[in-house]
Amino acid sequence: MAQLTNTVPTAELQALDAAHHMHPFTHGAELGRKGARIITSAEGCWLTDSEGNRILDGMAGLWCVNIGYGRQELVDAAARQMAELPFYNTFFQTSHVPAIRLAEKLAELAPGDLNHVFFAGSGSEANDTNIRMVRTYWEMKGEPQKKAIISRWNAYHGSSVGSGSLGGMKGMHAQGGLPIPDVHHIDQPNWWAEGGEMSPEEFGLARARQLEEKILELGPENVAAFIAEPVQGAGGVIVAPETYWPEVSRIVKHYGILLIADEVICGFGRTGNWFGSQTLDLAPDIMTVAKGLSSGYQPIGGSIVSSEVASVIGGGEFNHGYTYSGHPVAAAVALENLRLLDEEGVVTRVREDTGPYLKERFESLGEHPMVGEAKIVGMMGSLALTPDKSARAAFKGEGGTVGYLCRERCFANNLVMRHVGDRMIISPPLVISREEIDALIARAWKSLDEAMAEAKAQGLFAPA
Numbered sequence: 001m002a003q004l005t006n007t008v009p010t011a012e013l014q015a016l017d018a019a020h021h022m023h024p025f026t027h028g029a030e031l032g033r034k035g036a037r038i039i040t041s042a043e044g045c046w047l048t049d050s051e052g053n054r055i056l057d058g059m060a061g062l063w064c065v066n067i068g069y070g071r072q073e074l075v076d077a078a079a080r081q082m083a084e085l086p087f088y089n090t091f092f093q094t095s096h097v098p099a100i101r102l103a104e105k106l107a108e109l110a111p112g113d114l115n116h117v118f119f120a121g122s123g124s125e126a127n128d129t130n131i132r133m134v135r136t137y138w139e140m141k142g143e144p145q146k147k148a149i150i151s152r153w154n155a156y157h158g159s160s161v162g163s164g165s166l167g168g169m170k171g172m173h174a175q176g177g178l179p180i181p182d183v184h185h186i187d188q189p190n191w192w193a194e195g196g197e198m199s200p201e202e203f204g205l206a207r208a209r210q211l212e213e214k215i216l217e218l219g220p221e222n223v224a225a226f227i228a229e230p231v232q233g234a235g236g237v238i239v240a241p242e243t244y245w246p247e248v249s250r251i252v253k254h255y256g257i258l259l260i261a262d263e264v265i266c267g268f269g270r271t272g273n274w275f276g277s278q279t280l281d282l283a284p285d286i287m288t289v290a291k292g293l294s295s296g297y298q299p300i301g302g303s304i305v306s307s308e309v310a311s312v313i314g315g316g317e318f319n320h321g322y323t324y325s326g327h328p329v330a331a332a333v334a335l336e337n338l339r340l341l342d343e344e345g346v347v348t349r350v351r352e353d354t355g356p357y358l359k360e361r362f363e364s365l366g367e368h369p370m371v372g373e374a375k376i377v378g379m380m381g382s383l384a385l386t387p388d389k390s391a392r393a394a395f396k397g398e399g400g401t402v403g404y405l406c407r408e409r410c411f412a413n414n415l416v417m418r419h420v421g422d423r424m425i426i427s428p429p430l431v432i433s434r435e436e437i438d439a440l441i442a443r444a445w446k447s448l449d450e451a452m453a454e455a456k457a458q459g460l461f462a463p464a
């Protein structure tokens with residue numbers, strides 16, 4: 001295969017990038033001063049940048065390259081589909097083979113009677129679909145007042161007006177007039193940061209019961225749905241205490257409220273099963289999917305919907321859809337990706353072999369003097385950084401400063417590991433090997449050491 005080799009000097013690319021390219025979730029002027037790191041190619045779990053550095057990708061791109069980089073099968077699937085039918089829509093009583101086959105496959109993989117798929121181009125779009133779908137469902141059932149959707153602070157459900165409203169990121173709500181009406185937020189089950197004197201078990205129950213309190217405050221007759229990530233991803237890989245989900249499940253069932261599990265990160269093997277709902281024993285009415293569906297090789301997302309919801313929605317016309325709903329090239333690539341994940345036993349390996357190995361190694365980072373807790377489910381994990389473990393203390397200075405220092409050290413050590421505030425997070429490609437896991441842990445430990453030294457030098461290594 002012909003290699004696409006970058007011949008432009010890094011500084012020139014960085015100047016052009018700063019001049020013309022507006023980046024998501026980035027301080028533009030700051031990036032302009034520093035210059036973006038430019039990734040030019042990738043293979044397996046390894047990125048190559050424009051300076052020729054090889055970087056271990058502990059984030060699978062953006063939580064999405066589950067199958068790893070460089071899979072020729074996906075290239076071929078895209079090329080075949082582009083040659084045969086590069087585009088056709090799925091509106092107005094037409095369909096095409098890739099969308100049909102992908103919907104069939106998703107119905108087979110999804111738990112329970114989640115047998116119907118509404119396609120979108122991304123997770124944000126799919127969650128926008130969900131807002132309209134659950135409200136339309138209740139309208140069609142003769143309960144048009146059931147409009148309220150309950151979500152959680154520090155949840156991430158996307159960046160469009162609708163999905164950003166569902167999310168509980170206050171910094172996002174502060175820009176552009178969010179949230180839209182009738183979206184309500186309850187607190188997250190983040191015991192480390194918010195559990196106070198409660199045991200994790202007591203705290204999990206207390207946070208779940210906020211859902212019941214909110215339903216009663218709004219009136220159960222007005223509540224359409226509760227949306228949540230099985231494990232919060234962008235919020236910092238927050239794993240709820242064990243008491244949380246059983247209580248939430250009881251509450252949504254008791255009040256007859258639809259449960260939307262946002263599986264955009266948790267789906268497609270990330271937690272050791274096809275879906276996080278299986279790992280956490282949830283019975284959602286709708287699952288949001290994207291990212292790992294195509295391992296990020298093509299933009300595609302969707303809502304996987306129960307037979308009950310689909311039959312009500314299908315009883316009328318749902319005035320909703322995207323030009324690229326079920327895009328044939330994206331669908332063909334997703335289908336091939338699911339075939340590889342399935343036939344190569346990637347999900348089973350995460351559950352039974354490399355996942356447990358990563359868990360053991362990742363939890364050993366909990367012994368580092370700056371790490372308070374190391375939490376991991378399947379292949380999504382986080383470290384809470386702290387200057388005092390027993391007090392679960394935050395650092396002196398502005399929250400996130402030490403996390404940022406640590407992320408910078410990871411970058412310098414050729415490891416991509418994100419920080420969310422003062423939590424460090426990983427979400428590697430699911431094909432990561434034991435040797436690569438060892439490399440990830442060694443680089444993370446070294447980066448933690450260096451960040452701790454720097455935090456001490458800057459006088460930040462003390463409780464707030």
Ligand code: PXG
Nearest residue numbers: 122123124156157158233234262264265290
């Ligand atoms: N739901 C969840 C749970 C997500 O994590 C979305 C929806 C939206 O998907 P799209 O495809 O519209 O981006 C996401 C996306 C981060 C980060 O910084 C996380 C996401 C996206 C960008 C950055 O961790 N998650």
